[in-house]
Structures are given as C-alpha cells and as structure tokens.
Amino acid sequence: MGIERKFKRPVSWLAGRELLASLESILSYLLNGEKQDSRDWMFVEAITPPHCNDTEQEYWFDYIADTGDGSRAVYNVAYLCMSGLWLKDEKITRGHPVSLSRTGEFNQRLPRGEFLFVGGDTAYHAADIAALKERFQTPFNWAYEDIAVTTGEKIDQRPIYGIPANHDYYDALDGFNRQFCHPIVQDIHPLVREQEDLTDPPLGLHGFRREQKSSYVWLNLPFGWRLWGLDSQASKMDKRQQAFFVTQFCDKLTRDGSLFDENKKEEVQETLRNAIPDKLIVATPEPSTVFGKRATSHAAMTELFLRLGLEPGFLQDGRLDHSKCRLDISGDVHHYERYWGNANENGEYSNYASVVAGGGGAFLHPSHTDAGEIKKQSVYPAEMDSHREVTQRILNPWQIFLGGYAWLIGAMVGFITYFAVTVPQSTWSLFELVPNNLRPVWGDQDVLARIQIALTLANTDATLSGYWIDLIYLLLFVAFLIAWRLMSIPELLKVKYSASRDIWNRRLITFLIPVVLWLIPLLLLILEPGESTPPSFLAAILIGLSCVAGLLIFSLIRCYSDILFERSRIRKETWLDFIPLWVLSVMGIFYMAVGFLHYGTYQASIMSFDLLVIVVWSLVILGLTAFPFFASDKLGVAKANIGKFLAIGFWHAILQISIPVCLALYVDWASWLIICGAAIAITLIAGHLFTSQYFFREFSADVQKKIGQGLLIAWIVIGIAVFFATMQGELVAVDASRLLMAFLSGAIFGCIWLGWYLAVSMAFNCHNNEAGGGARSEKFRHMIRIKLTEDTLTGYVIGIDAPEKDISKATIRLVDVFTLQVKK
Numbered sequence: 001m002g003i004e005r006k007f008k009r010p011v012s013w014l015a016g017r018e019l020l021a022s023l024e025s026i027l028s029y030l031l032n033g034e035k036q037d038s039r040d041w042m043f044v045e046a047i048t049p050p051h052c053n054d055t056e057q058e059y060w061f062d063y064i065a066d067t068g069d070g071s072r073a074v075y076n077v078a079y080l081c082m083s084g085l086w087l088k089d090e091k092i093t094r095g096h097p098v099s100l101s102r103t104g105e106f107n108q109r110l111p112r113g114e115f116l117f118v119g120g121d122t123a124y125h126a127a128d129i130a131a132l133k134e135r136f137q138t139p140f141n142w143a144y145e146d147i148a149v150t151t152g153e154k155i156d157q158r159p160i161y162g163i164p165a166n167h168d169y170y171d172a173l174d175g176f177n178r179q180f181c182h183p184i185v186q187d188i189h190p191l192v193r194e195q196e197d198l199t200d201p202p203l204g205l206h207g208f209r210r211e212q213k214s215s216y217v218w219l220n221l222p223f224g225w226r227l228w229g230l231d232s233q234a235s236k237m238d239k240r241q242q243a244f245f246v247t248q249f250c251d252k253l254t255r256d257g258s259l260f261d262e263n264k265k266e267e268v269q270e271t272l273r274n275a276i277p278d279k280l281i282v283a284t285p286e287p288s289t290v291f292g293k294r295a296t297s298h299a300a301m302t303e304l305f306l307r308l309g310l311e312p313g314f315l316q317d318g319r320l321d322h323s324k325c326r327l328d329i330s331g332d333v334h335h336y337e338r339y340w341g342n343a344n345e346n347g348e349y350s351n352y353a354s355v356v357a358g359g360g361g362a363f364l365h366p367s368h369t370d371a372g373e374i375k376k377q378s379v380y381p382a383e384m385d386s387h388r389e390v391t392q393r394i395l396n397p398w399q400i401f402l403g404g405y406a407w408l409i410g411a412m413v414g415f416i417t418y419f420a421v422t423v424p425q426s427t428w429s430l431f432e433l434v435p436n437n438l439r440p441v442w443g444d445q446d447v448l449a450r451i452q453i454a455l456t457l458a459n460t461d462a463t464l465s466g467y468w469i470d471l472i473y474l475l476l477f478v479a480f481l482i483a484w485r486l487m488s489i490p491e492l493l494k495v496k497y498s499a500s501r502d503i504w505n506r507r508l509i510t511f512l513i514p515v516v517l518w519l520i521p522l523l524l525l526i527l528e529p530g531e532s533t534p535p536s537f538l539a540a541i542l543i544g545l546s547c548v549a550g551l552l553i554f555s556l557i558r559c560y561s562d563i564l565f566e567r568s569r570i571r572k573e574t575w576l577d578f579i580p581l582w583v584l585s586v587m588g589i590f591y592m593a594v595g596f597l598h599y600g601t602y603q604a605s606i607m608s609f610d611l612l613v614i615v616v617w618s619l620v621i622l623g624l625t626a627f628p629f630f631a632s633d634k635l636g637v638a639k640a641n642i643g644k645f646l647a648i649g650f651w652h653a654i655l656q657i658s659i660p661v662c663l664a665l666y667v668d669w670a671s672w673l674i675i676c677g678a679a680i681a682i683t684l685i686a687g688h689l690f691t692s693q694y695f696f697r698e699f700s701a702d703v704q705k706k707i708g709q710g711l712l713i714a715w716i717v718i719g720i721a722v723f724f725a726t727m728q729g730e731l732v733a734v735d736a737s738r739l740l741m742a743f744l745s746g747a748i749f750g751c752i753w754l755g756w757y758l759a760v761s762m763a764f765n766c767h768n769n770e771a772g773g774g775a776r777s778e779k780f781r782h783m784i785r786i787k788l789t790e791d792t793l794t795g796y797v798i799g800i801d802a803p804e805k806d807i808s809k810a811t812i813r814l815v816d817v818f819t820l821q822v823k824k
C-alpha cells in the first residue's frame, strides 16, 4: 500500500465547512431548478451489460446508494461490492454470518455482481469532482488494491451504472457525468489508457468501467428482466426521458404522438400497463414508501409511475397484476427498509416489494422514525440500535461540536446578545438589565468604553409618538404581501394561457392594484411625519421592515415574470404585460429607499448595529421556532401537532438566546465552569439513560413516545435548572472577559441545546434528517446483492454494523433476504 491512507470523517452537516462551500451550487440548483435541465441534451440507448446470456441458471448484480461520505464506511461497502461473499451451508436467515472467503462451513457463494448500480447521491455534500475523488473514488480504489493483495488475483473491470439524486444535481451533473458516463479517451482508441488530465479529470474506478451515455438507463438483463434507472428528482421527469422509456416497449405511442395527449391520458396508461415488461426492477432517486408512511394517489411519484405504465403497487398494499413481478428500489434515506415482499402462509413468494437502501456510505438516518401507517417488513439497523446510536451521539455536545459550525453560530448569538444588552444605548435601554455603574466607564481608554461612546446617541429625547403607526402599517403591509403572494399567484396561473385578452388584463389589474393602493398610507406617513424622531431601535425595526417589504415585492415580481415567461410561449406579449414588472420594481426600490432615508436618521454605527441585532434575534427566535416545520418535516408530524412543535421550537430559541447572556451577566468563572461541566455531564448521562437496555428492553411506538415525553421533561427541567443556577450570582461588571464568557457559553450551550432539541424532536418522529446529520454515524452500512433467475429475484442485503479500516475485523452479516417470484 505504501502511502499512508487518510480516512476522512463523515461530512459536517450542522453548518459545516463543506456545506457552506456547497451553498453556491445548492442555491443555483434551487434558483434555476428545471431551467438548467441538461437531460434534454442527452443521447440515450438501451444497454445490455456483458454476460447477459440466458444459458446460465442465474445472473447477479449489486446495488448501493448514497455513497461518498466517511471513508471508512465507503471503503467497507466498496470492498463488498468487488468481492465474492460466502454464506454458511445451512438455512439462510436474517443475521446469518457472511465471510469474504470460502472457509470451513462458508461454502455457499454469492458471486460479485456482473455490474454495480449506484442509486444516487454519489458523494456529499455536492457530488463534484473533488468530493467524488476524495469520498467515492479513493476508498473504492483502496478496496480494489487490498482485494488484489489479499486474494492475489486480478479483479476484472465490470460496468458501473448510476442515476443522479439531489446531491448529484448540486453540481449540475458535472461530477456525475465524469463518474458514470462513457469516457472520451476510450472512445477514441480502445488501447489508450485513461490519462490523468488535470484540467478535465475523469473519475475512473480501478474495478469498474463506465458505459452509460445519459443520466438514466434501461438495462436489458437475462431471462427477460429489465432494470430501469430513472432520473426523476422530486418525481419529475422530462418528456424526452419519458418517451425513451415508453419507446422501448410501446413505440406506437411515441410515433403517433398520443403519449403526451392529455385527452387520451387514461387510454394511454391502459395501453402502457398492458405492454410493460413483466419482470422489472425500477430504481428511483427517492422512495415511494418510507418511514412507514403510505403514499397517496395524488403524489407526484404516483403520477410518474402511472405515466410510465407502472402499476402503483405501493398504493395497493403491495398487490400487483399476477403476470408481473417488480422490485421498486431507491436510496435517499440512509438505512434499509423493506415493504411487502414476504412469502405468504403457504410459502408462496410475493411478486412485488418496495425497498429503501441508502446505506452505501452516507451517515445513518435514524431507522426508528415511523409514521405507523404501513408495517416495515424488515429494517436495518433495528429500531433500538438506531435509537441508541443516534440519541447517544446527539446528546454528546462534543459530537455536535465536531459536526459543523453550529457551535460558532451559538457563540456569535451569545456574544452579540450580551453585547447588545450591555453596551449600545439603543439596545440596553430596552431591557435595563445592567445599572450604569457596571457599564464600561466613559472617558476610559478601554476599547469597550470607546465602542460604547460610538454607539451612544447625542440626543436622547426620542419618543415613540407617531411612529407606532408606521410600525403597524409596515407590519400589516408585510403580512399582506405574504398573503397576496399565496392568493394572487394561483389566480394568475389559472389564466396564464387564456386566449381572451380581457380575462388576462382583468386578472393583471386585480393582481397589481391592491399592492399599489398600499402606497397611499405610506405617502401620507412620509408627508406628515411625527414631530419627534423615533427611538433608534424602533427606527432600525422600521428600516428592517421596509427592506422586508421591498424583498417581498421583488419576490412577487419573480413569480409574475415566471408566469409571463410561460405565457409568452403561446401568447404574444403586449406593453400592458410589462406594466406590473415596472411598477412593482419601482415600488420595491422605493420601499427600501424610504426605510433608509426616512427612518435612518441616526448615525451609521448605531443604525447598522441595531439592524444586525434585529436580524440575529429575528432569525434565532422566528427561525428556531419555525424550524420543525421546514422541509424536513416529511411525515407532516410537526404540522399535525402544531402547538406542541411551536412550543418545542420556541423553548429551544429561548434557551439558545438567554442562557449565554445570563451566564455572562451573573456568573463568576469558577461557577461558570461548574455549570458548564454539570450541563455537559447531565446531557451525556441522559443520552445513556434514555437508551439504556435496563429501562427499555424492547422498542415500539409506545416506548418511543414515552422516551420522547421523558426527554422533553428532562430538557425542560435542565433548562430551568441552568437558568436558576445562573441567577444565583451577583451582577458582574461589563468588560471584555464577560464578552469572552458570552461567546464561550454560546458555543458550549449551543451544542448542548441543539442536541436536546434534536433528540426530543427525533423521538417524536421529526427532524430525522437533521438528527442523522448531527450524529454522523458511520455504522450500519449495507449493500444488496441481487440474484435473478427465470422466475425469481432474490435480494441478499449484506450489512456491516461497524465498518473498520481493516475489513477483516468487521462483522459482516445478512440483514435481510427476500425473494420475489414471477407467477405462472
């Protein structure tokens, strides 16, 4: 091996360095979305992998998904993917040990797959060249070298195929293209070896070769089996891709154009269902069924399946037409779950299963999150193992500290808040927590005293008179703009293709006039200003609200221009269509200008600091309170328990913002050390108590609920206890060391409270993704080795509980085995 290997730890999710570096591409994807769709430029054809002959009795291939993350986990999974695996010669059941070599009783062979299929999210955070090279290619090539050394055999290159998921799209498929698409040099001359081209590096793997030419694939496999790899992020599919798949088995629909005829939708779907291949493996970037939640008939995934002629077995309790046999498989969620696919009481195999298998290397998503609507037939890791692993790790503040820059955010919030309530006049006067004699001394050469002077108003006779009206007006206008975006845009969408100019114009006027009318009160307020000036903090709030109003107006413009863009495809634009763009653009700029010019009457240092404090406090209080309702609430748990989750989020926000300040205000350094130490120790102990086998022998929905309630009560008690502990001290004079204490307290308690928040939320089935990302566990990785025969598909799910740098030390076992059968 020679060169020492650097095993990379899993990527940091909690505002980590890599995540911040990837923000640009993530934002670009979020902003441009479908407009940067490269799929329409692809040349695609069906592929028949090598050795696909029906003369053999069986055919094998491997499946992994969600791969390039912590090197140790990826290396272990890669090792399995390039090795023959051996089972004991006895009845094969779950938990059955797996060996990497034929020894003793291990004489049943699971041969290496003829190809490897990668189901998306090839590397994190964004699957670009650097991430793929470091987190996917390198551990795969290490495994290749080690297998060659251990077995003394040359490992042949077999095809690798893949589909992209969201993390591949964050790099606009550039990395994906290099990792999976047929390389240029081999196209030129079959004998030319790939060169390391630094300006345009390919990403070849020693043990695999690249064959596909598009981001989606159709594989012709032996015995009439077909594998469809769909590039259908967010269950959306471009027409060219849809036409490609349909053409392979029912080309008359694309030839006569009826495939896209909405009037013949039902008829087309019926034709497709009858013509679709009998034996199918459908790989998608996201699962239809996960976390025990039933898919719905109006979900985008259901619509996608119907449009391709795929019977939605996941809506029919796993029932599929008798003549068909199908496996739906995906990654996206980083653990293993199987729905349906069990043999019945008579030992007859099912003909449909839906499998989630995202354990190819990425951090563990808790597998005990469960909506309880559909029973998981198999899950890995077991619920209790998942609960223990993730809860213990997120209730370890050091783990949260290592998991990214959440600690720095907590530190900055603590620092800024303490500074705000002690030094600048505009903000300390809101609370009056510290008497003047404990503040930095005027005239002193101390830095803090100089800053205090710079942030103090020369004239302090500002009053609130009159400016409450401005505040109420701006709050109402902001609320109106949010509501108007939700109400008026759908109305505009309804008539976007309307041939009647009258209908369209009327809708335009109804869209624009109510917004413009809000200008009248603003003009009155500007022309009739109050006699006094507003207090500086109120002035900063008014500036902030004016800017928010301006931004919301620009977001209305964005929505309207998108609609106009779509309309212009079939309807001619007129000068009238552009009036809302002009009027709203002027209004947006006007509101922002009014904010700064009309209310910004104080010196820049005061205004900018007040604005900073308003932004920080708003983000912490509103952001953390609303956090449970973000996109991560895939099960809709927070929305269904809105009061409970608002309270949990608000409690988290209050703790994050108040505890560091209380510590810096009241506590001496010795007591500070004791309070911090005790809080860390109690958190660690709670992590072990609430996962203890002594208290919780079995895992069930009821047990999970009790754990959640217990954790919530413990968190409330600890929060209150810390609060009271801080209040025991005397007020301490403000100086630089206190600012340092606020910073350190924010960092430490930021990690502690975030861990508690995630642990409680996870126990209530919310924040699965964030809890997994915070825990960054490399444990419980897996791959699936799939055997095809004339009548059956058998999946052998191979798991590694704790991946090791030396794989011979790892315990490898069969965590699930399932068989689907083609019914005669």
Ligand SMILES: [Fe+2]
Pocket: 066, 121, 332, 333, 334, 358, 362
């Ligand atoms: Fe993923």
